[in-house]
Amino acid sequence: MSGEFTVVARDGANGARAGELVTAHGVVRTPAFMPVGTAASVKGLAPWELERLAPEMVLANTYHLLLRPGVDAIEALGGLHRFMGWPGPILTDSGGFQVFSLAGRRQIDDDGVAFRSHIDGSPLRLTPEGCVEAQRRLGVDVAMALDVCPALPASDAELEAAVAMTSRWAARCRAALPPGGDTMLFGIVQGGLDLGLRRRAAEELAAIDFEGYALGGFSVGEPPAAMWDAVAGSAPLLPDARPRYLMGVGTPRDIVHAVAAGVDLFDCVMPTRNARNGLLHTSRGPVVLKNARWKASDEPADPACDCPTCRRCSVAYLRHLYLAREAAVVVLATVHNLHFFLSLMRRTRWAIMTGRFAALRDTVLAAETAGG
Structure with a gap:
């Protein structure tokens, strides 16, 4: 059944674990690294070259696909898998990180976020419901809930506000995309380096009951050692029976530290950008x-x-x-x-x-x- 996650082995000395996540397009064996195909293409590779490398799952970005070529176009062409020539599992980021990176070109309120396209300046609006509906229409295996990702350094008040709004939006995302279909929904835990806030966020999202949980807001300028400590403290707060995803991280060093903390999924532009x-x-x-x-x-x-x-x-x-x-x-x-x-x-x-x-x-x- 799509969404079923099984831990098949654990390391007795730490939190490392091996698992299997069932998706509509195949089983993802974890720990797994997802190559980043932001605009429905992993930079530098043809689809058949990517297929020969055999990643467990690839990542695309909802924000960029909303802007170009648009969800209507991709849906009309048979969905994202067919559009990009990739037969395996796909996870899409919600686009929240990209939208919140548009300093001076976005406004946030309880309903969602208004922003201007970085391509042509046209006004757009992204709501929790619209975000997950777009991902469902793309036909992806894993959709991410819309979250608030504050830039660091952030004040305690800014971090707390981001956690509160992320939790409210997460509930709306879940209501818009109930469990049981081919598209799973993962919630995103924010909180910066504050483990108290991370704990609160994890508890609030666990109550909403997602198919998986992500740690967001890392690798945004904090020292590596501080990130490793925060990930080590945060990952065990996420439900043990669901996959855990560390977003946007990282180096081989980051990955083995996070695996030891119990993280299952990773993505990062580093291997392709460094190439x-x-x-x-x-x-x-x-x-x-x-x-x-x-x-x-x-x-x-x-x-x-x-x-x-x-x-x-x-x-x-x-x-x-x-x-x-x-x-x-x-x-x-x-x-x-x-x-x-x-x-x-x-x-x-x-x-x-x-x-x-x-x-x-x-x-x-x-x-x-x-x-x-």
């Missing part, structure tokens, strides 16, 4: 292509990697393409970086199921301090 900027994630740490140390290196960027890029291309060749501004380097680097992240999640899941997660975490943390 376009000439940074490769590897088992020996980050590789920066512009660095002269790679100019004559005949080895792959990651000797331990079996992705198509590492099987065929030397790091010297990738460096040459990057410095020459050849478009091919974006594809090659994106394939590698996403393969690395997805492989990390598969190894993490296996480590949890075989009692080896602590060793894997130590290996990842050590590698992240190396590289160059």
